[in-house]
Amino acid sequence: MPKFDSIRQFYDSEVNSAIQNVANHPMMKALMSFTFPEVEESVWMEQLKRTHSIRDFQVNFIYQSIQRVLERSSDGLSTSGFEKLEPNTSYLFISNHRDIILDTSLLNVSLFDHGLVMTASAIGDNLVQKSFLLTLSKLNRNFLVRRGLSPRELLQSSKLMSEFIYHLLSKENRSVWIAQREGRTKDGNDATHQGVLKMLAMASDEKNLMDYFKKIKIVPVSISYEYDPTDALKMPQIMAEANDEIYIKEKNEDFITLISGIIGQKKRIHIHVGDVLDKEFDKITAENDNNNKQIQALAQVIDDSILSTYKLWPTNFIAYDLINNTDQFSNQYTEKEKQLFERRLEMRLGNEKEALRESFLAMYANPVVNKLKYQNVE
Structure with missing residues (x-):
């Protein structure tokens, strides 16, 4: 659908051409050398050029890259709750957010390992300013969240994204990952921003808003890292906010954080997927008489699931x-x-x-x- 072209991932018909355009890029070569250190360049290059779908790219390349990241910078990934999910079923995963790339990549590795539908995942357009990163993100089924908009542009952008997410879930049977708030949690306090839920609700044509949320099958997700690989990088922003100062990012700060998250030491990692929310919506409807109160109650339900199931480490x-x-x-x-x-x-x-x-x-x-x-x- 052309209306989604400004934010969508690649269609499979576009994948091979996109790969050909970046196959010789130094960053692609670095990624492949990292992923397949004992394989001749000609071998993975040939396989890249024979790739014609996002799934093939994710399974044959990105999945292997994440396995290498886990080997080199962690003491392993554990999971819980995935057995409750149904195969060939799309879910809306609403997750706490610790790391720009790994949160979604590790969830998709886990979904693939459990034979479940992998996600299309929201990513801020500020993180993919470099053309190579934009191409790579679209090859990895990321869709764009536009940042730095005027109030009027934000309203239009939010409506488009809401409609796209519903389109993915309902028409393409594609699961979707979205963070519970804009940007990563810097202080360890995970909380669902009501603005995210209001954005999701924009695509609703249901008389009762909670009926819409029930229909899109929300699954809260908690992810925890024993060591946060970007912990020190978060400190300047936390200090600025503590002093009521406006924090201005350094040039390339997002890119440095992205790389640090991938290669930095994480020790153990755990992902828990909560129960698919269902009866909670009936309770919310019965106890709250307007949409704002219902959104507030839903945010609390998601928080309760994420915080209570969060895996604590030493x-x-x-x-x-x-x-x-x-x-x-x-x-x-x-x-x-x-x-x-x-x-x-x-x-x-x-x-x-x-x-x-x-x-x-x-x-x-x-x-x-x-x-x-x-x-x-x-």
Whole structure:
């Protein structure tokens, strides 16, 4: 549909031509050399040139790239909840957001491993300013979220994106991933922004808004990294906001963050997919008499799922104990793990350690604070 051309991923009929255009790009060669270090360039180049669909590109290349990332920069990926999902069924995954590329890539690896429909995924157009990155993102079934718009442009853009997401889910039987908020969570406090839900609702033609949300099968997703590979990079923005200053990104900051997220150490990673929301919508409708209150209640339902199922790591408990000067969770980590985390704190913050220490620790400690609201964490 031409109306979606400004934001959509490639159609399969466009894939081979797009690949031919970037096959010799230095960044493509670097990606392939990283992914297939023992394979001759002519071999993967030939396979690239025989690729005619997004699925083939994802399965034969991107999937392998992510496996290599996991091998080199993590202690492995674990998952839970995927067995509840049905094959050949599209879902709207609403997820907390830690890393620009990996959150969606790891979800798709997990969906593929479980024989489920992989996602089309939202990505900010600020992240794909370089033409190669734009092509690669469209080959990986990303669609564009336009940033920096005027209020009028934002309204039009939001409506188009809402209609496109519904088109993917209902007409193409394609699952969709979208973050619960614009941009990555910087302070470890995951919260669903109501604006995201209002955008999704724009495509609704249902009399009752909650009937529309029920129809698109929302699945909350929580993803947690033992070490956030971009933790130190988030500090300047957190400090600026704490001082009520306007934060202005450095040139190429998004690109540096993107690369750091991929190659930086993550240790263990866990993805949990929650239950498909269903009965919750009837309860929301019964208890709230207008759309704004219903959206607010839905945001809370999604938050409850993400925060209560978030996998906590020793780093989270260490940070909580350090920031609160306690040993409440000392049974959740070893002395060696604590020393390694404190060493990381010193190395990542350097001379800014005193100024940034609390913000750095809070990023790791807040998931514990949030989970304590739902259960006793032991």
